[in-house]
Structure formats: C-alpha cells, structure tokens
Amino acid sequence: MIALTGATLVVDDALVDDQALIIREGRIEAVVAANDVPATADVHDLSGCTIIPGxxxxxxxxxxxxxxxxxxxxxxxxxxxxxxxxxxxxxxxxxxxxxxxxxxxxxxxxxxxxxxxxxxxxxxxxxxxxxxxxxxxxxxxxxxxxxxxxxxxxxxxxxxxxxxxxxxxxxxxxxxxxxxxxxxxxxxxxxxxxxxxxxxxxxxxxxxxxxxxxxxxxxxxxxxxxxxxxxxxxxxxxxxxxxxxxxxxxxxxxxxxxxxxxxxxxxxxxxxxxxxxxxxxxxxxxxxxxxxxxxxxxxxxxxxxxxxxxxxxxxxxxxxxxxxxxxxxxxxxxxxxxxxxxxxLDLAHRKGRLTPSYDADLAVLAPDLTVGATMRAGAWTHRG
Structure with a gap:
C-alpha cells in the first residue's frame, strides 16, 4: 500500500488539501484525511506539490x-x-x-x-x-x-x-x-x-x-x-x-x-x-x-x-x-x-480522475507546473 501525502489534489472541479491518496495494487483505493493514513502504508511526502490525473x-x-x-x-x-x-x-x-x-x-x-x-x-x-x-x-x-x-x-x-x-x-x-x-x-x-x-x-x-x-x-x-x-x-x-x-x-x-x-x-x-x-x-x-x-x-x-x-x-x-x-x-x-x-477513448470509467477504483495514473507537479514524477498503475515511471 502506498500513501501520497502533503500535496494538493485536483479532484474533478476542486483543489483539495489535507487529503492523502491511498494506492493499492495499481488502483486508487481511497482519498482520506491526512491524519487517517494507515500506519502500514509506504508514505511518500509530496508537500508543496500538486497531484493531477495522468x-x-x-x-x-x-x-x-x-x-x-x-x-x-x-x-x-x-x-x-x-x-x-x-x-x-x-x-x-x-x-x-x-x-x-x-x-x-x-x-x-x-x-x-x-x-x-x-x-x-x-x-x-x-x-x-x-x-x-x-x-x-x-x-x-x-x-x-x-x-x-x-x-x-x-x-x-x-x-x-x-x-x-x-x-x-x-x-x-x-x-x-x-x-x-x-x-x-x-x-x-x-x-x-x-x-x-x-x-x-x-x-x-x-x-x-x-x-x-x-x-x-x-x-x-x-x-x-x-x-x-x-x-x-x-x-x-x-x-x-x-x-x-x-x-x-x-x-x-x-x-x-x-x-x-x-x-x-x-x-x-x-x-x-x-x-x-x-x-x-x-x-x-x-x-x-x-x-x-x-x-x-x-x-x-x-x-x-x-x-x-x-x-x-x-x-x-x-x-x-x-x-x-x-x-x-x-x-x-x-x-x-x-x-x-x-x-x-472510452476509458472514463477508470482513467482521468483521482477517485477510488480508478487506475493509479497520476502526475506530480512542482509549483511551476513542471512534472516532478509520473505514476502509472501504481508504479513510478518517472521521478525527477
């Protein structure tokens, strides 16, 4: 299980703070309050960044x-x-x-x-x-x-x-x-x-x-x-x-x-x-x-x-x-x-949103909107 914490999340039409993405087996399992991250999670602190769908x-x-x-x-x-x-x-x-x-x-x-x-x-x-x-x-x-x-x-x-x-x-x-x-x-x-x-x-x-x-x-x-x-x-x-x-x-x-x-x-x-x-x-x-x-x-x-x-x-x-x-x-x-x-592409049921059950495809943006990391199916494909 992976927990991405500290970042602002772009969830549909909103910018969401103080929430964490929980990722398991290549999918987003949950979006939880920052203080509710499971103790067993592999925590990645992305403070100062913004996470968007891939x-x-x-x-x-x-x-x-x-x-x-x-x-x-x-x-x-x-x-x-x-x-x-x-x-x-x-x-x-x-x-x-x-x-x-x-x-x-x-x-x-x-x-x-x-x-x-x-x-x-x-x-x-x-x-x-x-x-x-x-x-x-x-x-x-x-x-x-x-x-x-x-x-x-x-x-x-x-x-x-x-x-x-x-x-x-x-x-x-x-x-x-x-x-x-x-x-x-x-x-x-x-x-x-x-x-x-x-x-x-x-x-x-x-x-x-x-x-x-x-x-x-x-x-x-x-x-x-x-x-x-x-x-x-x-x-x-x-x-x-x-x-x-x-x-x-x-x-x-x-x-x-x-x-x-x-x-x-x-x-x-x-x-x-x-x-x-x-x-x-x-x-x-x-x-x-x-x-x-x-x-x-x-x-x-x-x-x-x-x-x-x-x-x-x-x-x-x-x-x-x-x-x-x-x-x-x-x-x-x-x-x-x-x-x-x-x-x-008829993929709206599993890609393009940060929401539970969707593929853990995402990009991590620095404050200047450059990409600092990319994740696909729960695995990092790029980390700056």
Missing part, C-alpha cells in the same frame, strides 16, 4: 528525437519514455500519411509495441484519407480516398487502430466511417475542405471528433452574396462534436483558444501534436513522413515553407499554457488534458 495525449507523433513512424519498437519506447517524463500515462501514436506498404510496416511495429507497453493505447491514423489542398505537413503523394479494401485491412488489425482522421468530402468516406465506427474506432474530421453537407453526412455515419481546430480546416467563403461556413465554423457551431486544440502558445493565439472554449465548453481537448522535435534544441531537424521539419522559435516548422510541422511542446506544456498564461482554472486545464480525453 495526462492523456490523443495526438502525438514523437518526442525526444524519435518518432512513431520509425518502424522500430525501440524508437517507440524512447517516445513513450520522453512523454512519461512529462506526465503522460496514456497516449495514441499518431502516424502521418504514408503509402500502403510503408503504413503496413509502421503498423506492424506499433502492434509489437502495444504488447510490451500498455501506456500506448492505440494508433491514430492522421491520414492518408485527407484533402491535398489541406495537406499541411503530410506527403501529398500519399493522400488518397479510402477504399473498401483498405477498410478491410485496417479492421483486420482489431484493437490496434483506435482513431482515424479523414476529410469528409472525399469519395467513399461515409461508408468508410460507418464501417470503422461500427468496430469501435473513433473517426475525426481534419485536413479537409468540407462544407456543411459533407460534415453532416460524416456525422450521420458516426464521425464524432475534430482534429486540431484551425489547422488545415476549410473556413468561411462567399459565393456571390452568400456566406458558406467551412469545416471550422461548422465544428464550432456543433452541439456534440469533440474538438482538439494545440495549446502550445504558437499554433493558436489566445483569442482563438477562447473562441473554442466558449463554443465547445466541456467538449474541448488539448493535444500536443508533438513530433520528434519535442524536447530538442533550436535548429534540430526531423521528419514527418518524408517532410523535412525543424525546431524554430519553439515550434516545428516545415523547412522551406511558411507552415507548421507539428508541435515541439509535450502535453504538460499545454497544461501550463492554459493555466498560467491563459488563466484557466487548474481543474479545467486538467480536464482538457486528462478527463475529457479519457472519455474519447
């Missing part, structure tokens, strides 16, 4: 100089270790668009990684079923509409692929979405020129998620005197879709984050979109698929283009930006980086 990153390509699109499980482990040091306890490995043979090799390697490290919950395919005109840092030659055969191949990897981003306007997408969502895969709209009819058809077939708002999304246009909302406006006006923001202080200015917050409320999630450049020095070169990128002014940039090449900030940096820079209450920032992502 961070859950739905959209991450790499970190610490390594990438998930490297078909080498050893590289994947380096990525997982890097993000564990930043408070992440569950994540999806995001893959940029790739040609079929390359994608198959990447998925084979990630299937091996998921058997050896349960921190990796599954794989998010950010493409290749995207609009060429909104490709961003994706290889445009790899983009293609989905086919029935590709749906068969993806569904044959049951349990590995947990999320797929698609452009709703591509031919074959509605049936593709229907088949994937019937198998429990979350389907998101992104990298798209979709207008209202395309998004509506996608939603009717099971689409529930929006990939990084404002990044590679169609926006308002005029046809004569008529104004036609794009995917962005339709997303913000939706009453049930869940939207991502990259809250690194570079991708989106505070005004846009506040618009998303007001529109989506508790359906807004922060993701890192971290790349191999996360944690690396200025000028470090890395690749997203075949696209050359570099760390420049604290963000990823496509070499030779005025375009972002993913983020170089892990999810704890997003949490700090939301709370310290933008003034969100800490419980709200934690909800956006842990509690709400758990719902997307």
């Amino acid at each position: 961070l859950i990153d739905l959209h991450v390509h790499g970190g610490g100089g390594h990438s998930f699109d490297d078909p080498d499980p050893a590289a994947h482990q380096q990525v997982l270790d890097f993000h564990a040091r930043h408070g992440v306890t569950t994540m999806q490995a995001s893959l940029v668009s790739a040609h079929p043979a390359d994608l198959a090799r990447q998925l084979d390697a990630l299937a091996e990684t998921t058997t050896t490290n349960s921190m990796l919950y599954g794989v998010h395919l950010e493409g290749p079923y995207l609009a060429t005109s909104q490709c961003g840092a994706h290889d445009p030659t790899a983009l293609r509409p989905p086919t029935a055969d590709e749906a068969d191949r993806l569904l044959a990897r049951y349990g590995l692929i947990t999320m797929v981003t698609v452009a709703p306007e591509l031919p074959g997408v509605p049936e593709f979405i229907r088949r994937l969502t019937a198998a429990g895969v979350v389907v998101a709209a992104g990298h798209s020129e979709a207008r209202a009819p395309g998004l509506a058809a996608a939603v009717d077939n099971g689409l529930t998620h929006l990939t990084h708002l404002w990044s590679c999304q169609s926006t308002l246009i005029r046809q004569g005197p008529w104004r036609l909302p794009g995917l962005l406006e339709e997303s913000l006006a939706s009453n049930h879709l869940i939207g991502e923001i990259i809250a690194d202080g570079h991708h989106l200015p505070p005004t846009l984050i506040e618009i998303a917050r007001r529109c989506l409320s508790d359906r807004l999630i922060a993701v890192s979109d971290a790349t191999a450049g996360a944690g690396m020095p200025e000028g470090y070169r890395y690749r997203l698929g075949i696209i050359d990128c570099e760390v420049a002014s604290g963000v990823g940039m496509v070499v030779g283009a005025d375009a972002f090449g993913g983020s170089t900030t892990p999810l704890d940096g997003m949490l700090a930006h939301l709370h310290r820079t933008l003034g969100w209450p800490l419980p709200e920032a934690v909800a956006a980086t842990s509690t709400r992502p758990a719902r997307v």
Whole structure:
C-alpha cells in the first residue's frame, strides 16, 4: 500500500488539501484525511506539490528525437519514455500519411509495441484519407480516398487502430466511417475542405471528433452574396462534436483558444501534436513522413515553407499554457488534458480522475507546473 501525502489534489472541479491518496495494487483505493493514513502504508511526502490525473495525449507523433513512424519498437519506447517524463500515462501514436506498404510496416511495429507497453493505447491514423489542398505537413503523394479494401485491412488489425482522421468530402468516406465506427474506432474530421453537407453526412455515419481546430480546416467563403461556413465554423457551431486544440502558445493565439472554449465548453481537448522535435534544441531537424521539419522559435516548422510541422511542446506544456498564461482554472486545464480525453477513448470509467477504483495514473507537479514524477498503475515511471 502506498500513501501520497502533503500535496494538493485536483479532484474533478476542486483543489483539495489535507487529503492523502491511498494506492493499492495499481488502483486508487481511497482519498482520506491526512491524519487517517494507515500506519502500514509506504508514505511518500509530496508537500508543496500538486497531484493531477495522468495526462492523456490523443495526438502525438514523437518526442525526444524519435518518432512513431520509425518502424522500430525501440524508437517507440524512447517516445513513450520522453512523454512519461512529462506526465503522460496514456497516449495514441499518431502516424502521418504514408503509402500502403510503408503504413503496413509502421503498423506492424506499433502492434509489437502495444504488447510490451500498455501506456500506448492505440494508433491514430492522421491520414492518408485527407484533402491535398489541406495537406499541411503530410506527403501529398500519399493522400488518397479510402477504399473498401483498405477498410478491410485496417479492421483486420482489431484493437490496434483506435482513431482515424479523414476529410469528409472525399469519395467513399461515409461508408468508410460507418464501417470503422461500427468496430469501435473513433473517426475525426481534419485536413479537409468540407462544407456543411459533407460534415453532416460524416456525422450521420458516426464521425464524432475534430482534429486540431484551425489547422488545415476549410473556413468561411462567399459565393456571390452568400456566406458558406467551412469545416471550422461548422465544428464550432456543433452541439456534440469533440474538438482538439494545440495549446502550445504558437499554433493558436489566445483569442482563438477562447473562441473554442466558449463554443465547445466541456467538449474541448488539448493535444500536443508533438513530433520528434519535442524536447530538442533550436535548429534540430526531423521528419514527418518524408517532410523535412525543424525546431524554430519553439515550434516545428516545415523547412522551406511558411507552415507548421507539428508541435515541439509535450502535453504538460499545454497544461501550463492554459493555466498560467491563459488563466484557466487548474481543474479545467486538467480536464482538457486528462478527463475529457479519457472519455474519447472510452476509458472514463477508470482513467482521468483521482477517485477510488480508478487506475493509479497520476502526475506530480512542482509549483511551476513542471512534472516532478509520473505514476502509472501504481508504479513510478518517472521521478525527477
């Protein structure tokens, strides 16, 4: 039995002091008054710190100089270790668009990684079923509409692929979405020129998620005197879709984050979109698929283009930006980086909260919100 004492706890919408977390066999057994800690407990005094549920990153390509699109499980482990040091306890490995043979090799390697490290919950395919005109840092030659055969191949990897981003306007997408969502895969709209009819058809077939708002999304246009909302406006006006923001202080200015917050409320999630450049020095070169990128002014940039090449900030940096820079209450920032992502992955019954019977997945924050320690399933995966 472990007792974590002395820290402020973020319990749902509240900051709780003078309470201790009791952990047994990988789960939170109880939250008790500090003077009620069992005498037999292994006590860890974390005075001056704050304990939050472990961070859950739905959209991450790499970190610490390594990438998930490297078909080498050893590289994947380096990525997982890097993000564990930043408070992440569950994540999806995001893959940029790739040609079929390359994608198959990447998925084979990630299937091996998921058997050896349960921190990796599954794989998010950010493409290749995207609009060429909104490709961003994706290889445009790899983009293609989905086919029935590709749906068969993806569904044959049951349990590995947990999320797929698609452009709703591509031919074959509605049936593709229907088949994937019937198998429990979350389907998101992104990298798209979709207008209202395309998004509506996608939603009717099971689409529930929006990939990084404002990044590679169609926006308002005029046809004569008529104004036609794009995917962005339709997303913000939706009453049930869940939207991502990259809250690194570079991708989106505070005004846009506040618009998303007001529109989506508790359906807004922060993701890192971290790349191999996360944690690396200025000028470090890395690749997203075949696209050359570099760390420049604290963000990823496509070499030779005025375009972002993913983020170089892990999810704890997003949490700090939301709370310290933008003034969100800490419980709200934690909800956006842990509690709400758990719902997307259908894990809300056991992850994303500090409450009895939940997995003992947590991060210990210093006063400056840097991560001093990370625990997963009751075991320390990182201690500073």
